[in-house]
Amino acid sequence: MVGAGRIVVAMLVVVLGAGVGQGTATAEAPARAAVDTWTGTWEAAPSGTATAHPGASFRNVVHLSVGGSATRVRLTNRLGTAPLRLDAVTVALRETGADAVPGSMRTATFNGSGTATIPAGEDLVTDVVPLAVPAGADLLVTVHTPDDSGPATYHRAAGQTNYRAPSGNWAADTDGSAYTTTTTSWYYVTGVDVLDAPAAGSVVTFGDSLTDGNGSTRDANHRWPDRLAERLNALPPYRRLGVLNAGISGNRLLREDVGPSALARFDADALSRSGVRVVIVLEGINDIKGTPNATDPDAFEDAYRTLVTRAHAHGIRVIGATLTPYGGYSAYTAAREAVRQQINASLRAGGPFDAVVDFDAAVRDPAQPQRILPAYDSGDHLHFNDAGMRALADTVDLTALD
Known part of the structure; x- marks a missing residue:
C-alpha cells in the first residue's frame, strides 16, 4: 500500500506530466498552442498490484464519456516497488474484441520518445495523441512492458474484458489475434483526457x-x-x-x-x-x-x-x-x-x-x-x-x- 507522502509525489508528477503533454510536439502532431483545454473522459483508480508479465502486451478497453479532437493517457506505477519501463504505448479506437478500427492506431510518446520509465510511486502523462474520439467510444490503450519491473499497478475489478498477448510487442497491431488471454482488470492505465471537448x-x-x-x-x-x-x-x-x-x-x-x-x-x-x-x-x-x-x-x-x-x-x-x-x-x-x-x-x-x-x-x-x-x-x-x-x-x- 502507498502512504500519503507517495500520493503527493504522484500528484506532482501528474501535474508536471500534464504540462509536458500539452506543450510537446511529436513526429505525429505539430506543436499546439501554449494553453490547451483538457477534459477528463475516463478514469480507473489504482486499487492494488498484481503479478507482472514481463514481455507481455496489455490491451485495455476503456469506455469514454465525452469526446474531443485529440487524447492523452495517464499511465501509472503508483503502487509499484521498482521503476516501470514502457517499451511501447499505443491508442486506437476499438472495432470489436481486441481489434482496432483500421487507420486509428496511434503511437503515444513521452517528450517525443516512444519509450519511458515511470518511477515507483508515480504516474506519467503522454504527449498529445493525434486521435479524435467521439463521446461513448471504446478506446484501446495498449502497453508493452519488456522487463520485470516488479508488481504491476492495476485496477482489479474492471467489469470489462481486457486482453493480453503473453509475449512480444504487439502494441501497434490493429489485428488483435495475438491477444490470446483475457483479464477483467485494467493494467497500468489510470486515465484518459480529451482535447477541446464540447x-x-x-x-x-x-x-x-x-x-x-x-x-x-x-x-x-x-x-x-x-x-x-x-x-x-x-x-x-x-x-x-x-x-x-x-x-x-x-x-x-x-x-x-x-x-x-x-x-x-x-x-x-x-x-x-x-x-x-x-x-x-x-x-x-x-x-x-x-x-x-x-x-x-x-x-x-x-x-x-x-x-x-x-x-x-x-x-x-x-x-x-x-x-x-x-x-x-x-x-x-x-x-x-x-x-x-x-x-x-x-x-x-x-x-x-x-x-x-x-x-x-x-x-x-x-x-x-x-x-x-x-x-x-x-x-x-x-x-x-x-x-x-x-x-x-x-x-x-x-x-x-x-
Missing part, C-alpha cells in the same frame, strides 16, 4: 464497489457513473461534463483496505484530474461493515469535512451521497445499521457537503428500509443490478453539478 469540465464519482460497478452487467457499461454520463451527454455543451469513475471495490473512507483510503487517495484520484468541477462522494459502507468496523459517526463527518476542505482549496464542489442499505448481507447487524442511519441523518440535515444526493431513499425497500428494493438487488443484498445502478444515476440532480 463540455464544461468533468465530474469525479468517488467511492467503493457501488461506484466501481460490482453487480452490474460485465462489458455493458451499466455502472451508475456510465448512466450519469449518458444523462450529461444529453445536455448542451455548456452544461455537459465528462465523467470519471474513481470507485475502488473494497475501498474504505477511514483506513487502508483495498487501495489507499479515501482520505489518502483523494488528491491523486479526484483533485488532480483534468477539468474537475465537482466530486460526488459515496464512501463509508465498508468502514461500517468491515473488520474492524467503525462505530463513531463523528469520525465519518470529520473525514467528509476534510475531503470538502481540500476540494474547496482547488475550487471544486463536493456532493455527498447517503449510504445505501445492506440488510440481508452477511456482515449486517442492527448496531452497524444504527451507525449508517446516524450518518445519513447528519448528511440530510446539512452536513459538510455542498449538496446531498439521497441514494438511500432512491433504492431502499419502503417495507424494509434497511434493505435494497428487490428489483434493484444484484442478489447479495449489498450491490446493485443494472436497474439499481440506473436508479442511483437518475437520482443525481444535474443542476447541482452546474
Whole structure:
C-alpha cells in the first residue's frame, strides 16, 4: 500500500506530466498552442498490484464519456516497488474484441520518445495523441512492458474484458489475434483526457464497489457513473461534463483496505484530474461493515469535512451521497445499521457537503428500509443490478453539478 507522502509525489508528477503533454510536439502532431483545454473522459483508480508479465502486451478497453479532437493517457506505477519501463504505448479506437478500427492506431510518446520509465510511486502523462474520439467510444490503450519491473499497478475489478498477448510487442497491431488471454482488470492505465471537448469540465464519482460497478452487467457499461454520463451527454455543451469513475471495490473512507483510503487517495484520484468541477462522494459502507468496523459517526463527518476542505482549496464542489442499505448481507447487524442511519441523518440535515444526493431513499425497500428494493438487488443484498445502478444515476440532480 502507498502512504500519503507517495500520493503527493504522484500528484506532482501528474501535474508536471500534464504540462509536458500539452506543450510537446511529436513526429505525429505539430506543436499546439501554449494553453490547451483538457477534459477528463475516463478514469480507473489504482486499487492494488498484481503479478507482472514481463514481455507481455496489455490491451485495455476503456469506455469514454465525452469526446474531443485529440487524447492523452495517464499511465501509472503508483503502487509499484521498482521503476516501470514502457517499451511501447499505443491508442486506437476499438472495432470489436481486441481489434482496432483500421487507420486509428496511434503511437503515444513521452517528450517525443516512444519509450519511458515511470518511477515507483508515480504516474506519467503522454504527449498529445493525434486521435479524435467521439463521446461513448471504446478506446484501446495498449502497453508493452519488456522487463520485470516488479508488481504491476492495476485496477482489479474492471467489469470489462481486457486482453493480453503473453509475449512480444504487439502494441501497434490493429489485428488483435495475438491477444490470446483475457483479464477483467485494467493494467497500468489510470486515465484518459480529451482535447477541446464540447463540455464544461468533468465530474469525479468517488467511492467503493457501488461506484466501481460490482453487480452490474460485465462489458455493458451499466455502472451508475456510465448512466450519469449518458444523462450529461444529453445536455448542451455548456452544461455537459465528462465523467470519471474513481470507485475502488473494497475501498474504505477511514483506513487502508483495498487501495489507499479515501482520505489518502483523494488528491491523486479526484483533485488532480483534468477539468474537475465537482466530486460526488459515496464512501463509508465498508468502514461500517468491515473488520474492524467503525462505530463513531463523528469520525465519518470529520473525514467528509476534510475531503470538502481540500476540494474547496482547488475550487471544486463536493456532493455527498447517503449510504445505501445492506440488510440481508452477511456482515449486517442492527448496531452497524444504527451507525449508517446516524450518518445519513447528519448528511440530510446539512452536513459538510455542498449538496446531498439521497441514494438511500432512491433504492431502499419502503417495507424494509434497511434493505435494497428487490428489483434493484444484484442478489447479495449489498450491490446493485443494472436497474439499481440506473436508479442511483437518475437520482443525481444535474443542476447541482452546474
